[in-house]
Amino acid sequence: MPQNLAKQQETLDRLTLALDSGAMVDVRRMLNGxxxxxxxxxxxxxxxxxxxxxxxxxxxxxxGEVLGELSDELQAHFLSRMDASEVATIAEGLEDDDLADILQQLPDRVTREVLNSMDHQDRARLEQVMHYPDDIAGGLMNTDTITIRARLTLDVVLRYLRRHDEIPEMTDNLIVVNRTDQFIGLLPLRTLLVSDPSATVREMMVTDVDPIAVNTPDDEVARLFERNDWVSAPVVDDSGRLLGRITIDDVVDVIREDADHSFMSMAGLDEEEDTFAPVSKAAPRRAVWLGINLFTAFIAASTINMFQGTIEKVVALAVLMPIVASMGGIAGTQTLTVLIRGIAIGQVGKNNQAWLLTREVTIGLINGVIWAVVVAIAASLWFDDWDIGIIIAAAMVINLVTAAFTGAALPLVLSRLNIDPALAGGVILTTVTDVVGFVSFLGLATLFYA
Amino acid sequence: MPQNLAKQQETLDRLTLALDSGAMVDVRRMLNGxxxxxxxxxxxxxxxxxxxxxxxxxxxxxxGEVLGELSDELQAHFLSRMDASEVATIAEGLEDDDLADILQQLPDRVTREVLNSMDHQDRARLEQVMHYPDDIAGGLMNTDTITIRARLTLDVVLRYLRRHDEIPEMTDNLIVVNRTDQFIGLLPLRTLLVSDPSATVREMMVTDVDPIAVNTPDDEVARLFERNDWVSAPVVDDSGRLLGRITIDDVVDVIREDADHSFMSMAGLDEEEDTFAPVSKAAPRRAVWLGINLFTAFIAASTINMFQGTIEKVVALAVLMPIVASMGGIAGTQTLTVLIRGIAIGQVGKNNQAWLLTREVTIGLINGVIWAVVVAIAASLWFDDWDIGIIIAAAMVINLVTAAFTGAALPLVLSRLNIDPALAGGVILTTVTDVVGFVSFLGLATLFYA
Structure with a gap:
């Protein structure tokens, strides 16, 4: 009886099969079902x-609905092939925030035509949402609020609701405003349904919920929803006037994108990266990232170059040097990852970053010493030379402590400079651990074997 | 007027300050406010x-409520210091799923004591939820459903609701069941409030929503919520009998953890990793990861070792070889990241993976050739030797194509073997790109300079 995603996946598989075999009538029927x-x-x-x-x-x-669910990149792809009248047709039945997103991607001329084709009220509402960038509360909100006044009785409210054909989806609260449209409180439907109908809204409304300021960044909006378990929340301007409301479905998208952001950025990719982008789009973006990393690889190589003489004398150094660099990179990346996540979810602040830095360096030191001993023994036995064991052990400790310090300090500094630590952190970190790894190992070796 | 997270952050900052200065009375007052x-x-x-x-x-x-919001690790930490009666006190007022999570972390003896201290009905309900692991629908659900029968009129339903003191939070639908408690449909509160009170539930209920099977994995539950914009959804057993419901607040936690999972796993960390874990806990976990990577670093080093003779002749090779390995690692990680994300959000399947593999290899080839030319010119000028330019260019193309293929094929193979590609993928990939990078570069050099 119960069905789930497996059924959806099956439909998708059958659809792809029909598509492959060119059974277009079947495809159309299935697709629109x-x-x-x-x-x-x-x-x-x-x-x-x-x-x-x-x-x-x-x-x-x-x-319209399909378009609203697509990533920005695909939206832009399909929109670029439509004219204004087609967009206007699609516009009907879309939520304000989705429609605003779509219109913002179109050339100004098309946007103007679409807006002109709408009735005055719809246009005014939409222009208000479009006014805000889509990464703040204003860009996430819809204007489909049901507002009531505090002096009404619940009985009147119930009769007022019954005059509606429909209550907007995700409506868990009615919003109470005063005569100048300022937010006063919320009347949960849950309360409305169990309370005495002769009570007034003022008596039953919730007033200890702060509305969201229109310019609140979207990740803060997400955290407010997560912490307070909201389904929807009112959005107000600086003077407390109600502008609209944000619903959890749009917040879930923000949470997903925010969480994806760190993961994708560490590989120099965008969280909106289209998994099936054609070569012509994906290759140039990746090439830029490779270019940046090539530059840093040359920096690391030039440090090795300073020790050509030593390597010529003891070739085993060339064999072992990548181990020191790579272990530094791994240890540093672990620290970096913990810090980036901590910063992203708002755990790291002024008052605890010193503690974190100290802990990371301590861990770097402990693990550096442990693995230094292992590496020293392995290297000494391998090359039958205890000097090389001592050298690599010392270099390992130096590099792991440096890695821990850099991995912890870098994201703190970068985010203070408003540089995304997930994007820039890895590149800078591995450059540091490569350079320090090579210089400490080859430098110590030069002293020893000189 | 409007307030937001900034205010919360400020409270937290003031609290920490009070804590630092030892003003414990202030801390207690602020904390509980x-x-x-x-x-x-x-x-x-x-x-x-x-x-x-x-x-x-x-x-x-x-x-209790605070405990319910904590990560598993911190829950366990505080619970380990409580006895059964303390846990029983906390248990009151917690949601079933949160309480079940907590009880599952306790020693069996304590759990039994807590269950025995509850009244029969609460215990029965809780035992039902505890019966399920917490990564399937059954473990996410609460049993606080409001059920109604199809033959009732809306008027009767409204009067029935009014007899409740309270409707559970996140109730957007009443659940319609038959006499054997089998799920039949949903009556949205939105519909109830605008419809003619003399209509029956049967006439107004929604029947095209599939309930969630109790054994659905939590990531599938999350995708169902995301795709269908649900606030809550009913959970049923194999025979279609209603067991409880899942609410969006718990789904948001799943989404957050799932998305964090890939990011943390790439560095060998758990998504529940405690940012402020003490050294004694964090260091051993990190050490294991370093150990695994040390092993792979030795594999890479041993491939270099085979070419000692060549390096002795041309030391410039030692300077340049990390460039080839590192570029392979970067290119491969980009491909790996795109694939892991695509698999995680259910985009990659049988029917499109061949296309993806081909695209990635094409990108690897194109970018390999582009940067090979740049590297060749740079290396030739640096060491005044055109041979070394040709060698590094060829090795670069070989390694970038290998990296693209491995980065794309590896997660597909690993996930078929039920091995987490985010955890194992990076380690295997960089081992491959290191080995192929060193062998192709030094191998070609050996042929040239032999």
Whole structure:
């Protein structure tokens, strides 16, 4: 009886099969029989050629919803092939924030045409949302609020609601405002349904919830929702006037993107990176990242170059030197990762970063010593030379302590400079651990064997 | 007027200040004046010594809620110092899923004592939730559902609700069941509030929503919520009988942890890793990871060892060889990252992985050739030797194509073997790119200079 994602996956598989075999009538029927979010997922999961075929088969009345579920990159891809009248058709039935996102991607001329084709009220509402960048509360909000006044009785509110054809999705609270539209409190539907109908809104409303300021960054909005277990929350301007509300479905997208951000950035990728981007788009972006890393690799190489004489004398050094550099990179990356996550979820602040730095350096020292002993024994036995064991052990401790310090200090410094530590941290860190690894190992060797 | 996270952060900062200065009365007053989720956040963000001091100051009636918001590791830490009667006190007012999580961390003896201290109904409910591991739908669910029968009129439903003191939080739907408690459909509160009271539940209920099977993995539950924009969803057993419901607040935690998982795993860390774990806990875990990587570093080193003779002749090779290895690692990690994310969000399947593999290898080839030319020119000029330029260019192309292939194929193979690609992928990949990088570069050099 119960069904789940497996069924959805099966539909997708059958669809792809039909697509492969060219059974286009079947494809169209199946495609428009699944929820818009699934259509969007299928488009995201398809190589470029299939995407365009599939998109053409989506029913016009579903196009808007599907588009709303797509990543920015795919939205832009499909929108670039539409004219203003097509966009205007799609616009109907889309939520403000999704529509605003879409319109912001279009050329100004098309956006203006679309706005002109809307009625006055819709246009005014939309222009308000479009006014805000999409990474602050204003850009996440919808204007589909149901507002009530504090002096009403619950009975009147219930009758007022019944006059609506529909209550917007994700409505868990009615928003109480005063006559100048300023936020006063919330009346949860849960309360409305169990309370005495003769009570007034003022008596039953919740007033200890702070509304969200319109310019609150989206990651802060996400944290507020997570900590307070909200389903929706009102958004107000500087004077406390109600502008709209944010709902959890849009916040979940922010949480997913924020969490993906660190992971993708560490490899120099964007969290919106299209998994199935064509070579022509993906290759240049990756090439830039490789170029940056090539530059840092040359820096590391030039430090080795200073010790050519020593390596010529003891070739075993060339064999062992990557071990020192690589262990530093691994240890530093661990520290960096812990710090980046801690900063991202708001755990790291002025008052605990000194403690963190000390702990990381202590761990670096302890683990440096432990593995230095192991490496020293292994290297000495391998090359039958106890000097090389001592040298690599010393270099290992130096590099692991440096790695721990750099891995902890770097994200703190970078985020104070407003540089994304997930993007820049890894590159800088491995440059440091490579250089320190090579210089300490080859430098000590030069002293020993000179 | 509007307030936000900045205010919360300020409270936390003031609290830490008071803690530092030993003003314990202030600390206690402030601590118990902020929401439990904020207390939990403060505990998570504090070094070990402060944690224990703070925990002792939390009001007994808040302890349960705070505990429910903590990570497993911190839960276990504080629980290990409590006896059964303390746990029983805390148990009141906790949601089933949170309480079940907590009880599962306790020694069996304590769990039994706590269960025995509860009334029969509560115990039965809880034992049902504890029956399921916490990474499937059953472990995420609560049993606080409001169920109704299809034959009732909405008017009767409204009167029935009014008899409740309270409707559970995050209730957006009433769940319609038949006489044997089998799931039939959902009656959204939104519908209840706008519909004609004389209509029946059967006429107004939604029946096209599939309930969640109790054994659905938690990441699938998260995807279902994300795709369908659910606030809550019913959970049923194999025969379709209603067991409970899952709410979005618990799903958000799953999403956050899943997304963190890949990021933390790439550095050999757990997504539940405690940012402020003491050295005694953090150091051993990190040491294991360093040990694994040391082993792979020795494998790479032993390949260099085979070419001692060549390096002795041309020391410049030792200077340049890390460049080839490192560029392979970077390129491979980019591919690996794209694939791991794609697999995690369910985009990569049988029907598109061949396309992905081909695209990645193509990108590897193109970028390999582009940067090979740059490296060749740079190396030739640096060492005034065009042979070395040709050698490094060829090795670069070989290693970047290998890296792309490995980075794409590895996560596909690993996930088929049920090995976590985010954890094992990076280690294996860099071993491959190091070995191939060194062997191709030094091997070609040996042929040239022999």
């Amino acid at each position: 699944i929820p818009p979010a699934d259509i969007a997922h299928l488009l995201e999961s398809s190589p470029p050629r299939f995407r365009n075929i599939l998109w053409k088969m989506v029913d016009v009345e579903l196009e | 902020i929401p439990p989720a904020d207390i939990a956040h403060l505990l998570e963000s504090s070094p070990p010594r402060f944690r224990n001091i703070l925990w002792k100051m939390v009001d007994v009636e808040l302890e």
